Structures are given as structure tokens and as C-alpha cells.
Amino acid sequence: MPGRLRAALVAAAVGALLLAAGAIAGVVSPPAPPAFPAWPMLLVLDLLPVVLAGGFLLRGRAGVAAAVLTAFALIAPGRAVADLQLAVDAGLTGRPELLRPTSLAPLHPSLGLWLLLAGHLATGLAGLLAASRPGAQPEGAARGEPVARVAPLRQGRLAVALCLGLAGAVGLVGRPFTSDDPFLVPRAALDAPVAAMAGGLLVAIAVPLAAVLAASSADPATTRGGLLGIATGVFVLAVPPLAATASVAEVHLTWGPPVALAAAVGLAAFAVPAGRAVPAEDDQPEEPAEVTLPGQARLQTAAGLLAVLTGVAALGGVLAPQLVVPEGVSLPAGYASRLLLPAGLLVSVLGVASLSARLATAVRPALAVAWAAIPLAGAAAGDAVLTASQVGADVRPGVGAWLTGLAVLGSVAVACCAALAGGVERDDVDLTDVRPNPAATVPAAVAAVLAVGAFGLPALRAPDYVEPGVWSDFRVASWGLLVGLATVVGAAVLAPLCRPARRTALLLGAAGVVGVRLLEMPLTGARAEGASAGPGTWLAVACALALLVGALTSARSGTRTAEDGARGRADDERAGPV
Structure with a gap:
């Protein structure tokens, strides 16, 4: 067992124990016990990457084990920053697995918080040690087998990893649950206090970044381990809100944790084919992996179809109600969502033009910029929905709000396809x-x-x-x-x-x-x-x-x-x- 990898495994195990100890010791003073006995679950969850990496290491797959620990460690900074909210104002954290306030009395950080931060530090250290292990050999080389090499990098693999990573990030930044308890206030990452928002955004950035970095690696062991590691990280963050909804009567399920859990399962399943190596034949020269992109015409067609669907979803966000209100209460005027009308029309028209073989190349640069009109309008509509949803539990997002969210996600996909089509076009043109x-x-x-x-x-x-x-x-x-x-x-x-x-x-x-x-x-x-x-x-x-x-x-x-x-x-x- 390599020395640094052994040290990384020990550091990860110590980090998991410290995180569980923090939950047991209590994170605030005066004590505010968790809403349910959560420390056994938290211990099992944080030991998952250790067990996973240890299993691969026992099978002689040190590269996969190192990648698991490295990818899992990428979310440690975000988790640590989010936990700092306990020191700023613990009553606004909305973490029933750690504490459940019962009054408005001020809460002060206690030993458990510092144990949590030490656990995140140990997890990050484990990732650094695993990433810097020296003298790594390709799997099979030590046994005298032909060295395996990864198949040529396909854009589809990167696209799948990016989509799954983005789905996991969206699920994690959403509202983790709803609550009938006035002292247990859940918030989406963008609506949370500063420390919790910063930590949530760091995690949201780390998840798709880790997925793409793993999928783009030329080493199949790194690809498989990295995807499994970040899948484990998303799973660890998605399970506590689900456990809270199952254990606490006043806590109710929202869409965020199930989406994150589905993304974690997808990343773990995708790690198997994405990390599959192709045995190198003795008579075949070793060649560097090359990125192969779909043809420009196909990318432009995909961008056009996505743009039409995105525009239709944006128009649906205008026509459908953005809110669901109790019976007898009139819906407020949807002023903020009205911007979706010109944004949806703009993207739809360019999408239809992109489906024409004669116009697609000409309008592609315009579509590569115009997609931003959807997030511009969608964020304003989403702001109004989030503000109205805080009035009471009976006010919740309507069909229009969900269509707006789909339109925003679709616009990002449009931007990716249009940008890739531009890259393919530039490869075929002399720009000197x-x-x-x-x-x-x-x-x-x-x-x-x-x-x-x-x-x-x-x-x-x-x-x-x-x-x-x-x-x-x-x-x-x-x-x-x-x-x-x-x-x-x-x-x-x-x-x-x-x-x-x-x-x-x-x-x-x-x-x-x-x-x-x-x-x-x-x-x-x-x-x-x-x-x-x-x-x-x-x-x-x-x-x-x-x-x-x-x-x-x-x-x-x-x-x-x-x-x-x-x-x-x-x-x-x-x-x-x-």
C-alpha cells in the first residue's frame, strides 16, 4: 500500500469520526438536541468514501481509491463554510440532523462545531494526500499485463458527466425541506444567510467541476474513482434531509433532495462504463487520446431544437400560474414573469432559424449570446416566487415556476451546443x-x-x-x-x-x-x-x-x-x- 495513500485513508477515517463526534457533542450552547438521533447515520455516510476507497485498495486498484478520496474532498471546503453559519447564527441553519431550536434565545457555538470543522479539514487533507501520491503505475503494469489505456475521449461522456453534475448541484442548492416548525427554517442556498449561501454555492460548483474533471481524465482509474467519489459526496449531502422528512412529523419533502439523490445514483452508474479501459495491444503504438466532437450541423440542429423547447417552456412560464395559493385567495399579478415573453420569443425564433440548413450557420453566433435572455428573465420570476413562498406554507411554486426553471436549464444546454458548434466551425476555417x-x-x-x-x-x-x-x-x-x-x-x-x-x-x-x-x-x-x-x-x-x-x-x-x-x-x- 503506498505510504501517502495509506495516510490519506487514515485522514479520511479520522475526518468521518470527527464529524460524527461533532454531532454527538452538540454544536451549540445552550444545548439544542437534533430533531432525531442522527449521529449513527452521519457516521455511516461519512465513512462511505473510506470504505469505498479501502475496498478498491484491497483489490489492488490504488488509482481508483485515490480518485475516490480526492473527488470526495472537493466538497469539504463548501461543507466547512456552510457549517460556519452555526457560529454566526445557528437558528437560521435549518439543519435538523444537528440541532432543533425551541426558542428565540441566542445560541452560541460549542465543542461540536469545532469538531465538525476539524473533520472537514481532515477530509480535505485526505484528498490532498491522495491527489499527490507519487509513483503511480497504470493498473495491470505491476502484474505484467499489457497496460490498459482509455478509449478516445468522446464529447458524449463529458456531456453526460456535466448534466449529471449540474442535476446534483441544482438538487443540493434547492430548498431541502419545508417545515411547520417556526423555529426550524429551511432555506435554499441562494436565499440562505451569507455563510450558508457561500458554502452551498461552493458545493454546487464543486460537484459538476469534479464530474467533468473525472470524465475528461485519460486514466480510466481516475475517471471511475472520481465519478464514484463525487457521487458519494452528493449522496452524503442528500440523505440527511430525506431522513429528516421521514423522522420528523413537522418536516415535509421537497424536490431538491430526491433530484440530488437521483443524480448521485446516475453518477455512480455512469462511473462503470466511463471508467472502462481498452487493453493496449503490443503491436499498437500508444497514441494520445483525442477529443472527437459531433459534426457542426448536428450540433446546430441540437441547439435549434433545444432553443425551441426552451422558448416554449419560457412562454409556458408566462401563461401558467407561477404560484399556487389557498382557495379563496386571489393570485398576485405576475409582473416579474412578463419578461419571459420577449425572452422566450427571441430564443424560439432563433431556434427555428437554426433548424434551417441555410440559416443555421448564420444565426448560430446570435443564439450563442441570446440564450442569456432566459436566465435574465427567469431569475426575476424566480425571485418573486421565492419571496411569495415565504409568506406561508400554503403558498408554493406553481406550474409556471417549474416551467421557468426548465427554461433556464434548457438555455444553458443551448449555450453549450451553440458554443461547441462554433468550436467545430473554427477548426475547419483558416483564421490566420x-x-x-x-x-x-x-x-x-x-x-x-x-x-x-x-x-x-x-x-x-x-x-x-x-x-x-x-x-x-x-x-x-x-x-x-x-x-x-x-x-x-x-x-x-x-x-x-x-x-x-x-x-x-x-x-x-x-x-x-x-x-x-x-x-x-x-x-x-x-x-x-x-x-x-x-x-x-x-x-x-x-x-x-x-x-x-x-x-x-x-x-x-x-x-x-x-x-x-x-x-x-x-x-x-x-x-x-x-
Whole structure:
């Protein structure tokens, strides 16, 4: 057994024992016992990666064992930061497996919290030791067998790992349960206090990142172990809320933990075929694995289909009720969801155009940017739903809210397909003569600067009304503003480096996203009495104009370039052979 891997296994076991000891000792003072006897379950859960890695190690598969510990350790920082909320305000943690407050009396951290943090530290140390083990040999080499090598990396494998990782992340950041106990307050990660939100987001980032890193490895042992390790991590985080709903009468199930649990099972099942090696033949030269992408036409068709479905889901979010309210209570006006109408139409139209063989390549850059209109509108609608859901247990998300969530997920898939199609196209085109276009640089730079104000400043102003923002009053809707801002600025930066036709489409797509932001005032202004256009609206007008000027300039330069090329070819034909 390699020395560092042995030390990593011991550190992981110590970490699991410390985490269980923290739950037993109690995390706050005065004591607030857990809602149910949870420490045996927590001990078993945190020992899972140790048992899994130990089993592979006993079978002589040190590479898989090391990858299990390394991947599982990636969620340790997020778990530690989330547990720090116990030191800030334990009453807002919503962790029935650790404590159940019974009053509003202040709670102070006790020995159990420090044991939890020490356990996370030991888990992270185990991952570092496992990742840095020296002298690793391919499996089978020590037994004199032909060294196994992984099959050529397929984009489908990365896509499956990414989708499963994103599903696990979405399930973990959702609301873990609902509660009838006023002292047991569950919150989604984006609606949680600062420490809990930061920890939840770190975990949400680590899960798909670990899945993609494992799936992209050229070593089959690392692929299998990494996927199993992150699957174990998602499983460990998804089970406690499920156990709480089964053990505590006042706690009720939500969609988050089951989705995370299904993603964990999917990752574990996918680890078997993804980590399967191909035996290397003695007469075959060893070749590096190559990434093979689907054809550009297929990717553009996939992007178009996804865009149409995403747009339909967004339109469904407008037409269907965003909330379910008790009988006899009237539904509030869905002002926030109205932005889904222009966003859904924009993405749907581009999706239909992408299904045309003649138009697909031309509109692909626009679709690669316009997808951001869906998160921009969807985050605003989701913010309103989350705010209304906190009024009482009888108010919950409706069909429109779920369709909006599907539209946001679909828009991310659209962006991935469109970006991959662009990568395939660039591989087939000689870009050595492409230079930054001075005529497009100025309007693109102006648009990038204006976009900061268009998305960062309020779109409307009214007495006693505070709009979610980027620099202040950061809420769920602010994430949509950040996505829109980053996408438009990114398009403005890349546009001068693109070919004329692609540059034009890229700038027009960015103008579409800014246009959705511009429509916020006329579509949702009735939400506040005495509302007027804010600086964000006027800057959005200026930004959209700058983008349209850049697109027009680019289109004209492209026309002149084509005419010059045709004239040059005609002159060559008249001159005859030299």
C-alpha cells in the first residue's frame, strides 16, 4: 500500500469520526438536541468514501481509491463554510440532523462545531494526500499485463458527466425541506444567510467541476474513482434531509433532495462504463487520446431544437400560474414573469432559424449570446416566487415556476451546443488572416461600457420600491443580471476578433439580450405606483443602439470584403494564366 495513500485513508477515517463526534457533542450552547438521533447515520455516510476507497485498495486498484478520496474532498471546503453559519447564527441553519431550536434565545457555538470543522479539514487533507501520491503505475503494469489505456475521449461522456453534475448541484442548492416548525427554517442556498449561501454555492460548483474533471481524465482509474467519489459526496449531502422528512412529523419533502439523490445514483452508474479501459495491444503504438466532437450541423440542429423547447417552456412560464395559493385567495399579478415573453420569443425564433440548413450557420453566433435572455428573465420570476413562498406554507411554486426553471436549464444546454458548434466551425476555417476590425471595435467597446450601467443600475424607480441590483440589494434576480451583463460584455469583447458575418450575428444577439432588459420598464412598471424609467433603462437604450451600430458597420464591411474578393477573382480570370 503506498505510504501517502495509506495516510490519506487514515485522514479520511479520522475526518468521518470527527464529524460524527461533532454531532454527538452538540454544536451549540445552550444545548439544542437534533430533531432525531442522527449521529449513527452521519457516521455511516461519512465513512462511505473510506470504505469505498479501502475496498478498491484491497483489490489492488490504488488509482481508483485515490480518485475516490480526492473527488470526495472537493466538497469539504463548501461543507466547512456552510457549517460556519452555526457560529454566526445557528437558528437560521435549518439543519435538523444537528440541532432543533425551541426558542428565540441566542445560541452560541460549542465543542461540536469545532469538531465538525476539524473533520472537514481532515477530509480535505485526505484528498490532498491522495491527489499527490507519487509513483503511480497504470493498473495491470505491476502484474505484467499489457497496460490498459482509455478509449478516445468522446464529447458524449463529458456531456453526460456535466448534466449529471449540474442535476446534483441544482438538487443540493434547492430548498431541502419545508417545515411547520417556526423555529426550524429551511432555506435554499441562494436565499440562505451569507455563510450558508457561500458554502452551498461552493458545493454546487464543486460537484459538476469534479464530474467533468473525472470524465475528461485519460486514466480510466481516475475517471471511475472520481465519478464514484463525487457521487458519494452528493449522496452524503442528500440523505440527511430525506431522513429528516421521514423522522420528523413537522418536516415535509421537497424536490431538491430526491433530484440530488437521483443524480448521485446516475453518477455512480455512469462511473462503470466511463471508467472502462481498452487493453493496449503490443503491436499498437500508444497514441494520445483525442477529443472527437459531433459534426457542426448536428450540433446546430441540437441547439435549434433545444432553443425551441426552451422558448416554449419560457412562454409556458408566462401563461401558467407561477404560484399556487389557498382557495379563496386571489393570485398576485405576475409582473416579474412578463419578461419571459420577449425572452422566450427571441430564443424560439432563433431556434427555428437554426433548424434551417441555410440559416443555421448564420444565426448560430446570435443564439450563442441570446440564450442569456432566459436566465435574465427567469431569475426575476424566480425571485418573486421565492419571496411569495415565504409568506406561508400554503403558498408554493406553481406550474409556471417549474416551467421557468426548465427554461433556464434548457438555455444553458443551448449555450453549450451553440458554443461547441462554433468550436467545430473554427477548426475547419483558416483564421490566420483574421484581424481586429477597427470599425467594429469602437461601438463594441462603447456597448461594453454601457452594459455595465444597463444591467447594474435600476431599470425603474418608484417611491418605496427597491429593485434587485448587482452592486446592492443582491437577490436571486441579481444572478440573472450578472449572467446578462457577462454575456453582453463577452460578446462585445469577442466581436472585433470575429469574421464579419459572425460579428454581425454576435452583436445582434447581444442587442436582443439588452432589448429584453430594456423592456423591463414597460412590461413590469405597473408593479410600483408612480414608477418611472430608471438609469438602467436609458443606458440599455444607448447600449442597444451601440450594438446595432456595430452590427450595421460589420455588415457593410463584410459586403465590401465580399465585393472586393469577387472583383479580384474576375480580374484574375480576365488576365488569364501567368
